[in-house]
Amino acid sequence: MEKSILFVDDEIRLLRSLSLSFRKKGYHVTLAANGQEARRKMLENEVDLVFLDLNLPDANGLELLQEFSSLYHQKVFIIMTAYGEVESAVSAMKAGAFDYVVKPAKLDEIELIINRACTWLGMKQENLHLKERLKHMESTNGFISISPEMKHIYELIERVSSTDATVLLHGESGTGKSMIARMIHNLSGRNSGPFIAVNCAAIPEQLLESELFGYEKGAFTGATASRAGKFEAAHGGTIFLDEIGEVSISLQAKLLQAVQEKSFMRLGSNQLKQVDVRIISATNRNLKQMVQDGSFREDLYYRLNIVDMHMPPLRNRTDDLQLLIEEFLEKHRKKMKKNYRLSSQVMNILKSYEWPGNVRELQNAVERAVVLCKDEDLSIQDFPHEIQGFSQTNPVSGGLFAFDKTKTLPEQLEDIERQFILTAIEEHHGQIASAARELGVSRQRLFYKLNKFLEH
């Protein structure tokens, strides 16, 4: 669908030429020569993108931007500033502008920004649309994704949730496999039944069997009463076997029967119990390879793998990364009633980091940065050591430290000092005395510095 652009500027000749050029390119163009007119046009027209000059005869451009961005969340605002007004452009970005152009701007420069803004808008709208499609939004548990790979997964979820097919989720740790398992359950006809998750890696091998299948009184020393296992607990619902690749070969045989026949025996019993469960399993290991190596039963693998879903790593989903950061920040903004922000420079570093721990690592990193940031601007120094270390070797950050050009020299120096201190404390596992020794300062001095950081 053709996008609609509103240009707000008091230079009538510029407005005319913009209108001519972008109408020719297929956009729907609306013009306003002052703030008052802009307000009216915003109300009367379906506008997607707004180019707003900061110097208007009847309004303060920055205030107008704030007013518009709080009223119209789904629109994209781009600021036009005169050469030498970079400071106001920075304030505008902080107030919610998507980008800025310095006048006199070239048409292709403006078009480039329009293209980027349209892509961003498209992504936002697609996300809304996907959320719509997976209607019962509660059932998605706040799972966020707009990447094309995930679109395929959403489609699979829609198809499998109405069936009882076993699903095998694989992908790196932290990619959201547990969330997807729960989503399938929530969207299925079993959603009024239980969802029972078992982390097969977290339970010692000897205990896993009794945990899954339960036991009878006297089955082993300490079994003073009979107890139902997770399969029984999941009756009428779904059992989620996380880290299935960690199950020992001997237990795999018993699991095969449970998966195949939905029947099993409690430990110490010779009576078969029948249950009605849907089985979803997940792994971050290569089960196919394990089958070839002989460490995972082939028959069990095929039973578990009726429908197979691969969760792509976060580093291959940069659109998701940006959206997830925004969502996580928004949660903290609401909770702390603060307007946490990231510069595009920091965002670039985060985009090029590998995220071996995927969304879990990102969630933790953002939370840490929110706790450590001085005011409301998250700087790269507020992120974990390995991300900062990454930025030092990464050309996008432009050097040893990721300088934030909007900061003064004393602020930059303080950032460097914070980074040194926090890195030393992390490397010394929180041992203040040894961190102080390495930094060549007294413990008291280090405590004083830490307190100072906390005050900010």
Ligand SMILES: Nc1ncnc2c1ncn2[C@@H]1O[C@H](COP(=O)(O)OP(=O)(O)OP(=O)(O)O)[C@@H](O)[C@H]1O
């Ligand atoms: N797309 C997403 N949207 C929102 N939060 C997400 C998303 N993906 C993962 N998370 C969050 O990341 C964390 C890890 O997700 P989850 O436990 O589902 O991953 P996993 O692949 O099952 O990890 P593991 O293999 O280590 O068990 C959770 O806190 C979850 O809320």
